[in-house]
Amino acid sequence: MAEILNNSGLFLALLGAAFATFMAGIGSAIGVGKAGVAAAGVLSEQPDLFGKVLIFQLLPATQGIYGLLVGFLILSNVGLLGGGAQDISLLKGSLYFAASLPIAFAGFYSAIHQSKCSVAGIGTVVKKPDQMGKALILPAMVETYAILALLISILAVNGINGIQV
Amino acid sequence: MQQDYTYAVARIRYRETKLLSDADLGSLMASKDVDSCMRLLRDKGWGNNGELTPDSLLKLEEKKLWDLTAEIIDDLSVLNFLLIPNVFHNLKVAIKCITRDIEPDGLFISNAVEDPEKIYQAVKSREYGDLPEYMRDCAKEAMTTLLQTSDGQLCDIIVDKACMDYVYALGKESDNDIIRLYCELFVASADIKIAVRCANTGKQQDFIRRALAKCDTLDIDRLCAAACESRDAVLSYLGTTEYRSAVDAITVSMSAFEKWCDDYLTSVLKPQKWEPFGIGPIVAYIIARRNEIKAVRMILSAKVNDLPDQTIKERLRDMYV
Numbered sequence: 001m002a003e004i005l006n007n008s009g010l011f012l013a014l015l016g017a018a019f020a021t022f023m024a025g026i027g028s029a030i031g032v033g034k035a036g037v038a039a040a041g042v043l044s045e046q047p048d049l050f051g052k053v054l055i056f057q058l059l060p061a062t063q064g065i066y067g068l069l070v071g072f073l074i075l076s077n078v079g080l081l082g083g084g085a086q087d088i089s090l091l092k093g094s095l096y097f098a099a100s101l102p103i104a105f106a107g108f109y110s111a112i113h114q115s116k117c118s119v120a121g122i123g124t125v126v127k128k129p130d131q132m133g134k135a136l137i138l139p140a141m142v143e144t145y146a147i148l149a150l151l152i153s154i155l156a157v158n159g160i161n162g163i164q165v
Numbered sequence: 166m167q168q169d170y171t172y173a174v175a176r177i178r179y180r181e182t183k184l185l186s187d188a189d190l191g192s193l194m195a196s197k198d199v200d201s202c203m204r205l206l207r208d209k210g211w212g213n214n215g216e217l218t219p220d221s222l223l224k225l226e227e228k229k230l231w232d233l234t235a236e237i238i239d240d241l242s243v244l245n246f247l248l249i250p251n252v253f254h255n256l257k258v259a260i261k262c263i264t265r266d267i268e269p270d271g272l273f274i275s276n277a278v279e280d281p282e283k284i285y286q287a288v289k290s291r292e293y294g295d296l297p298e299y300m301r302d303c304a305k306e307a308m309t310t311l312l313q314t315s316d317g318q319l320c321d322i323i324v325d326k327a328c329m330d331y332v333y334a335l336g337k338e339s340d341n342d343i344i345r346l347y348c349e350l351f352v353a354s355a356d357i358k359i360a361v362r363c364a365n366t367g368k369q370q371d372f373i374r375r376a377l378a379k380c381d382t383l384d385i386d387r388l389c390a391a392a393c394e395s396r397d398a399v400l401s402y403l404g405t406t407e408y409r410s411a412v413d414a415i416t417v418s419m420s421a422f423e424k425w426c427d428d429y430l431t432s433v434l435k436p437q438k439w440e441p442f443g444i445g446p447i448v449a450y451i452i453a454r455r456n457e458i459k460a461v462r463m464i465l466s467a468k469v470n471d472l473p474d475q476t477i478k479e480r481l482r483d484m485y486v
Binding site for chain 1: 169171172173174175176178179180181182237439441442
């Protein structure tokens with residue numbers, strides 16, 4: 001029983017890393033896909049706008065990178081990257097899992113909503129190419145919340161590393 | 166599964182920039198003859214590289230619109246509410262040609278959701294079961310009525326009522342506000358026109374009742390009673406409905422009322438220019454493009470027939486862009 005509990009800590013930490021990566025990754029995949037569909041529609045009519053619409057398509061991609069970063073930090077802290085996994089208590093594993101939640105959920109939802117904003121921005125650029133800057137700021141605002149979540153996840157993962165539980 | 170219109174709307178966004186504006190129509194009006202108009206339209210991307218007559222240019226533009234629509238929308242049945250009137254028009258043509266023993270060459274509207282030839286053959290052989298379900302009963306009734314009474318007007322109202330009922334049903338089925346509004350306005354404006362014309366010509370209550378179709382924004386019983394009474398009674402009743410602002414237009418003429426309907430629809434559709442998702446922007450673009458073609462047709466006809474500009478200006482609709 002004790003052995004199971006000990007391994008559960010490592011399992012939960014790994015689950016946290018996976019959760020941060022795949023939730024934020026799924027959000028980004030949906031977001032980039034949606035913006036890409038709109039970009040393809042524009043390009044079939046106006047191929048010279050490729051450079052502009054590509055930026056809009058890439059905006060929702062960052063959440064996936066944030067999720068990857070948090071997952072990477074957790075794996076590093078529990079020693080899975082170096083090949084020498086530490087003994088992680090059930091409580092510590094649970095804390096790592098909890099630390100992954102902000103970027104997992106905020107990453108997932110912000111990427112999807114950012115893509116909607118990007119699609120609208122693409123529509124604006126088609127009609128008024130000179131308004132590219134303003135149209136780009138609006139979806140970029142959604143990024144704020146993914147960055148806030150990333151910050152909390154990173155601070156939490158680093159803080160947990162120093163706790164002796 | 167619900168269709169995703171993101172790609173379609175992105176393409177429509179670009180196409181909206183190519184729609185004619187009020188200023189463009191002003192330039193067309195100011196052109197001295199048809200050739201100048203055609204040159205201006207060619208500069209705006211209308212037509213193809215070949216030489217076209219005004220009529221073939223308008224047909225080509227209508228075809229381009231529906232080719233684009235078919236290209237960007239997987240399931241066109243979502244736009245049936247726009248095309249169904251063409252199907253019922255073809256049914257009327259088929260019935261009248263068969264009863265008069267003439268060929269319907271060039272009378273069918275090809276841009277319809279049902280094959281006109283199939284409708285013609287089904288009506289000719291009295292195999293009403295071969296027709297789509299929504300037109301079987303009315304086809305049989307209209308054919309029988311025309312054969313028994315030779316009353317073309319009665320035949321028309323049977324088919325038109327079936328058309329309005331079906332468009333109303335399509336609007337009710339739709340979960341899109343724009344489609345619902347279009348269908349409601351389609352039926353309500355037809356009802357108003359029927360009521361005013363029936364009042365003007367002193368039609369009997371049975372006839373009016375048979376012609377009017379149910380809709381949400383008009384009380385058909387009251388409209389029918391008013392139409393039996395007089396034109397003023399119809400206008401007085403409309404003054405109590407949400408179409409009170411149309412009363413002035415109806416007082417001027419029915420074409421002024423048709424303009425009011427189109428302008429009202431355009432004003433409701435305009436917010437779709439900023440809507441990035443859903444079928445709404447596509448529907449708005451199709452309606453705007455049809456209005457644009459209608460406006461150009463009026464201007465070209467005026468130039469061909471040397472009509473005064475004022476006559477056209479009174480009829481020109483507000484543009485979407």
